Amino acid sequence: MKSFVLMVLIVLAGRIPALRQSAWRTGDARAGGTLEREAVSTGALSQSDSVTLVPMPNWPRHVGVNPNYRPSGVTLADVNNDDTLEIIVGSTDNSLHVWNYRGDELPGWPKTLPGMIQSKAAVGDLYGDGAMVLFVTARNGYVYAFKSDGGAVPGWPQNAGGTGGFVSPTLFDLDGNDTLEVIAVQYPPGTVSVWHADGTPYPGWPKSTDYLAVATASVADVDGDGVPEICVPSYRTLYLWDKDGNDKPGWPQNLGDGASYSQPELYDVDGDGKLEIGFASYPNGTPQVFMFRYDGTNQPGWPNAMLSAQPYVCPVAGGLGPDTATLSIFSGGHLFGAPGFYGWHANGSVMPGWPVQPDFLECSPVVFGVEGGNRAVMIASNTTPGNLYAYYEDGSPVPGFPVTTPDAALPNSPAVADVDLDNHAEIALVTMDGSVSLWKIPDARYHSEQTDWGTWFHDNWHTGWMHPQAPAGFAAGRGNPGVRLTWVANPEPDIKGYFVYRVEQSGWFEKLTARPIPGTTYLDSTALGDTTRTYRVTAVIRAGFEGRPSAAVSFNPTGVEELASSERRVANEASIVRGVLVFGTGHNPIPFGESGLCPEPCLLDISGRKVMELASGPNDVSRLAPGVYFVYEQALGYSQHSDSPLAPSAVCKVVIQR
Numbered sequence: 001m002k003s004f005v006l007m008v009l010i011v012l013a014g015r016i017p018a019l020r021q022s023a024w025r026t027g028d029a030r031a032g033g034t035l036e037r038e039a040v041s042t043g044a045l046s047q048s049d050s051v052t053l054v055p056m057p058n059w060p061r062h063v064g065v066n067p068n069y070r071p072s073g074v075t076l077a078d079v080n081n082d083d084t085l086e087i088i089v090g091s092t093d094n095s096l097h098v099w100n101y102r103g104d105e106l107p108g109w110p111k112t113l114p115g116m117i118q119s120k121a122a123v124g125d126l127y128g129d130g131a132m133v134l135f136v137t138a139r140n141g142y143v144y145a146f147k148s149d150g151g152a153v154p155g156w157p158q159n160a161g162g163t164g165g166f167v168s169p170t171l172f173d174l175d176g177n178d179t180l181e182v183i184a185v186q187y188p189p190g191t192v193s194v195w196h197a198d199g200t201p202y203p204g205w206p207k208s209t210d211y212l213a214v215a216t217a218s219v220a221d222v223d224g225d226g227v228p229e230i231c232v233p234s235y236r237t238l239y240l241w242d243k244d245g246n247d248k249p250g251w252p253q254n255l256g257d258g259a260s261y262s263q264p265e266l267y268d269v270d271g272d273g274k275l276e277i278g279f280a281s282y283p284n285g286t287p288q289v290f291m292f293r294y295d296g297t298n299q300p301g302w303p304n305a306m307l308s309a310q311p312y313v314c315p316v317a318g319g320l321g322p323d324t325a326t327l328s329i330f331s332g333g334h335l336f337g338a339p340g341f342y343g344w345h346a347n348g349s350v351m352p353g354w355p356v357q358p359d360f361l362e363c364s365p366v367v368f369g370v371e372g373g374n375r376a377v378m379i380a381s382n383t384t385p386g387n388l389y390a391y392y393e394d395g396s397p398v399p400g401f402p403v404t405t406p407d408a409a410l411p412n413s414p415a416v417a418d419v420d421l422d423n424h425a426e427i428a429l430v431t432m433d434g435s436v437s438l439w440k441i442p443d444a445r446y447h448s449e450q451t452d453w454g455t456w457f458h459d460n461w462h463t464g465w466m467h468p469q470a471p472a473g474f475a476a477g478r479g480n481p482g483v484r485l486t487w488v489a490n491p492e493p494d495i496k497g498y499f500v501y502r503v504e505q506s507g508w509f510e511k512l513t514a515r516p517i518p519g520t521t522y523l524d525s526t527a528l529g530d531t532t533r534t535y536r537v538t539a540v541i542r543a544g545f546e547g548r549p550s551a552a553v554s555f556n557p558t559g560v561e562e563l564a565s566s567e568r569r570v571a572n573e574a575s576i577v578r579g580v581l582v583f584g585t586g587h588n589p590i591p592f593g594e595s596g597l598c599p600e601p602c603l604l605d606i607s608g609r610k611v612m613e614l615a616s617g618p619n620d621v622s623r624l625a626p627g628v629y630f631v632y633e634q635a636l637g638y639s640q641h642s643d644s645p646l647a648p649s650a651v652c653k654v655v656i657q658r
Helices: none
Strands: 009-012 019-026 035-043 050-052 074-077 086-090 095-099 122-125 132-137 142-147 170-172 181-186 191-195 218-220 229-233 237-242 265-267 276-281 288-292 316-318 328-332 341-345 366-369 375-380 386-391 403-405 415-417 426-430 435-440 475-478 483-486 495-504 521-524 533-541 553-555 575-578 580-583 602-604 610-613 617-620 627-633 650-657
Touching: 074 122, 074 415, 074 426, 086 435, 095 132, 122 170, 132 181, 142 181, 170 218, 191 229, 218 265, 229 276, 237 276, 265 316, 276 328, 288 328, 316 366, 328 375, 341 386, 366 415, 403 435, 475 553, 483 533, 495 521, 521 533, 575 580
Parallel strands: 575 650
Antiparallel strands: 019 035, 074 086, 086 095, 122 132, 132 142, 170 181, 181 191, 218 229, 229 237, 265 276, 276 288, 316 328, 328 341, 366 375, 375 386, 386 403, 415 426, 426 435, 475 483, 483 521, 495 533, 533 553, 580 617, 602 610, 602 627, 627 650
16 A cells, blocks of 8 residues: 555545535636636535644634635745744735744734735745845736835836736846846736836836737746846747747747736756746647747647646646656646546656546645655645545546645645744645635644755746756765765756755754855764765755755765775875875875864774874874874864864875884
C-alpha cells in the first residue's frame, strides 16, 4: 500500500448521501467575468469516506463579497519578519486583509481600497532593506502598495488602466540593481505597464496588446542570455518581450480568440538550460495546452488538446513518483461528470491513469510532498459544496481525498506552506462565499524542499517561473571543529540564500538554520565524534520559495580528507619536511595561512588527531615520528552558532622525515 502523502482526519465514516452540487463558471473576459451557474447534478461527492483537514484554531475567517464578482487568491508570506507566515487575502468588498496564523488581523489592517480586489497580493522586499511591501491590483485599474503595517509606500498607487479582474501584479528585479520592478497587466483594451520601485515608469513601457490582456504576467530569463523576459497573453496572442519592451525573435505568437485568465508558466522541461512556456488556451473554441520554446517554436510533442471548455487552469509542473527530476505538466478545465484534469509527461504523452475526474475546474493545482518524500498534485473544484482533490503520479487519489471546502474555488489556487514553523503543512484557500480556510495536515511532516509548485503563480513575486534549481558541487570536509560544507552559487539572479539539511544515520533531514545562509559555505560545528552524517543543501529565492535539494553527501569528521585541486583550499602534492616546517611565509612550501585569519592552524596525524598547533614561520617538528601528516586551517563560511564568517580553510599533506 502506498505511503500517505497527505494525512487527513476522517470525520464521517462510510459514504455520504447523494447531494446536489452547483457548478459555477466565471464568465468570459469579454463579458466582464461575472459568475454563471453552469450545471446542477445529483450524486455522491466521492466513492470514499468524506474527510477534511484539521482547521487551524480561529479559522476559517470571512471577508465580504460582491454577488457578481468573487475573491480569488491567498498569499502566505512573512510580512513582519517574525519567521512565521501571514495570510493575505483581498476581496470584492474592496478590503485587503492580513492575518497571522492565529487568525488575528495585524495592526494597521484591513485596508479599504477604492475598487474591488479579485487578484492575489504579491509580496516582496522592494528596496532590498528587509522591509516587505504588499502589492495588489483592484478592478478600478490601480496597483496599490502597502507597508507591512498598512502604511503608504511613496510613489504608489499607480494607474494601469482598465477594469480587469483576475490579473495580479508581478515583481522582479529587471535591471539588476537589487530593487524590484512592478509589472501589471490590465484590460480593456490591453496594457502591460512596468514601474520602478519608486513608481516611475520603466523605459520602454507600457506596451499595448492586440486585444484584452487578461492574465498575470510571468517573468524569467527564458532564452538563457542573462536578461529577463516578460511573457503576457492577450485574448488572441502570446507575447514575449525583453525587459526593455522589445519583441524577442519568433514572437509574438498569434493563437486565435480564447486565451483567458491562465498565466503562462515557465520551466525547463527538457533540461537544455532554456525555459519552455506552458500556456492553456482555447483558440477558436479548441482547448489546448501549448508548450513553446524560447524562439516561439513548439516543443516536440506539443500542443495537446483537452476535453474541456474554457481552460482557466494554469499548466503547472512538478515531479511525481520515484524520478522527481522528470517533470510532469498538469492542467484542466470546465468539464463536469467526466475526466477533465490532465497529466502529461514532459514529452507531451499522457501519463498512465490520467486524465482524472475532480469535477468542474477553474482552480490551478499545487504540487508538494510531505512525509517519506512522496509528492502529490492538489486542486480545488468549482462546485458548491466544493472539494479539494489530491492525486498520485498514477492518477489514483491520495487516501482521504476529496476533502470538502466551504464553496467553489473559481480561478484560484490553494497555497501550501508551514505557516507556524511546527514542521507540518498548512493549506490555505479562499472560496467564492468569502471563506478563508486554513487547515493543518496533522501527524505528517512537511518538507518545503519537496514542494515544486506551492501557490498560484508559483511564488510570492508571481514570476510563474519554476526555480531555483538544486545547488551544484555540494561537498563535505573537515571543519575545525565539525564538518565544513561547500557548494557552487546558484545561477539565478534572485537567490536570497541557502538552507543546509542534516540527518544522523537515519530519520528525517533537519534544517540547520532558521533563516537562509547568505554564502556558499557552512560550518556544522556540532557534528563531532565518530559519526557519519548526511547533508544536502537547497537554494531559496527572494520571493520566498525554496527549490529542490542537492545530491546528498555523507561525512565522518574523524576521518582525514584531501580536497579537490580545483578549489582554493587545494591539497598540494606532498612536501618533504625534515625537522622544521615553515608555515605562512612567502617562500613556505606550505602556502596556507597567509590570510592570518585562522587562530588555530594545526598539524593532524594520519588518523585525523591534532598533534600540534602551528605558528606563522618555522615550527619544530623533529619530535614527531616520521610519516604522513596534514596541515589544516579552519573553514571559511558560516558557523551553526554564528552569523560571522570564519577563515579560509586548507588541507595540505606533508611527509616528515628524519
